Amino acid sequence: MTRTPRHVLITGGAGGVGRALADAFRALGDAVTLTDLPGERLDALGADLGVTTIGLDLTDAAAIPGALETAISAHGPVDVLVNNAGILHLHGTVLELPVADFEATIRVNILGTFAMTQAVARRMTAAGAGGAIVNVSSIGGRQPTPGMGAYESSKAAVDALTRWAAIELGPAGIRVNAVAPGPVDTPMMREGMPEGSPMREGWLSRIPLHQFADPRQVAAAAVFLASPDAAHITGVSLPVDGGQLLV
Ligand SMILES: NC(=O)c1ccc[n+]([C@@H]2O[C@H](COP(=O)([O-])OP(=O)(O)OC[C@H]3O[C@@H](n4cnc5c(N)ncnc54)[C@H](O)[C@@H]3O)[C@@H](O)[C@H]2O)c1
Known part of the structure; x- marks a missing residue:
């Protein structure tokens, strides 16, 4: 069966998970626009993948509508937004x-996610x-680790924002979900916690499947939640955590 390519806008597209998201949606034939902080890293990725990139600092809420306009002029209306930054x-x-x-x-994780959601949802509803x-x-x-509470509080807010947007935007046919990874094996993570390091082993001991998430596994969950196979799913935050929330 042929499927119509969608326009997928991914924030934080130059990061470890962002790259996997871009690859996964592109493999389905979708048109992908990546946004991230302006700079060489984003430009190089755009050149490497041959996708549209837009430099955008999400803490600059006033810049979001213009960036969205640029994305829409490149590939048409946004069908799927992935707030990954x-x-x-x-x-x-x-x-x-x-x-x-x-x-x-808070400014990036909560307000950036909110501002981008608002801008895209306004377009989608119109x-x-x-x-x-x-x-x-x-x-x-949902699960505290000493020293990480500020980040964790921001992600608890992202889950609440997911439910808030889902309940209000549902009548317009807009589904809003989240993927909630445990530690992801990105290049940055491998650098910070090398194989065999006590810190890495400490984290692994908390995970029943005894592995970090592969970025591709996180991307696959996002692809599913954005797909028609998930047409009756909205407002969930799906753990991709090897069972870490169980213990
Ligand atoms: N890596 C993990 O272990 C892990 C675990 C759970 C959840 N996550 C989530 O996955 C997402 C991606 O993380 P990652 O591991 O790829 O990290 P990453 O640092 O490689 O990617 C995050 C991206 O967000 C971008 N960003 C930061 N501030 C920004 C701003 N003001 N405006 C625009 N872009 C900005 C960064 O430039 C970066 O490219 C994040 O939301 C993170 O919280 C990651």
Whole structure:
């Protein structure tokens, strides 16, 4: 059966999970637009994959409509939005985390996700053709790890935002879901926690399947949630965590 290619807009497209998302949707024949912070990394990825890239700092809410316009002029209306951009490195304990670090995390992970969702959903509702939005959350939003609470709080908010948008946008045929990975085996993760390191072993001991998520497994869950196979699923945050939430 032939399928109509969709326009898939992925934020944080130059990161580890973003790259896997781009590959997965492109493998289905979809047109992909990647946004990320402007710079060489994004330009190089765009040249490498031959996809449209748009430099966009998500903390600049006023820049979002213009970036969306650029994406639409390249590939038409956005059918699928994947809110994948995130800040995941600003950690600290309740006693020590600088308020500014918490704020920076909130501005990207919560407000960036919200502002992009709002801009795309306005377009989708005006066009009346429905659509799908997939947020990249984290199981940290449901399971605490000492020192990671600011990031985790932001992801708990992403889950709430997912349910909020799902209940309001459902009547317009727009489904809103999330994927919630546990630790993902991205290049950055391999650098920070090399094979055999005590930190890596510590994390693995918390995961019943004793493996980190492969970025492709996270992407596959997002592809499913964005697909017609998930036509009756909205408002969920699907763990891709090797069972970490069980223990
Ligand atoms: N890597 C993991 O272990 C893991 C686990 C659970 C959830 N996640 C989530 O997966 C998503 C992708 O993470 P990743 O592992 O690929 O990390 P990454 O750092 O490789 O990718 C995140 C991307 O977001 C972009 N970004 C950050 N601030 C931005 C801003 N202001 N405007 C636009 N883009 C911005 C970064 O430039 C980067 O390319 C994130 O939402 C993260 O929270 C990751």
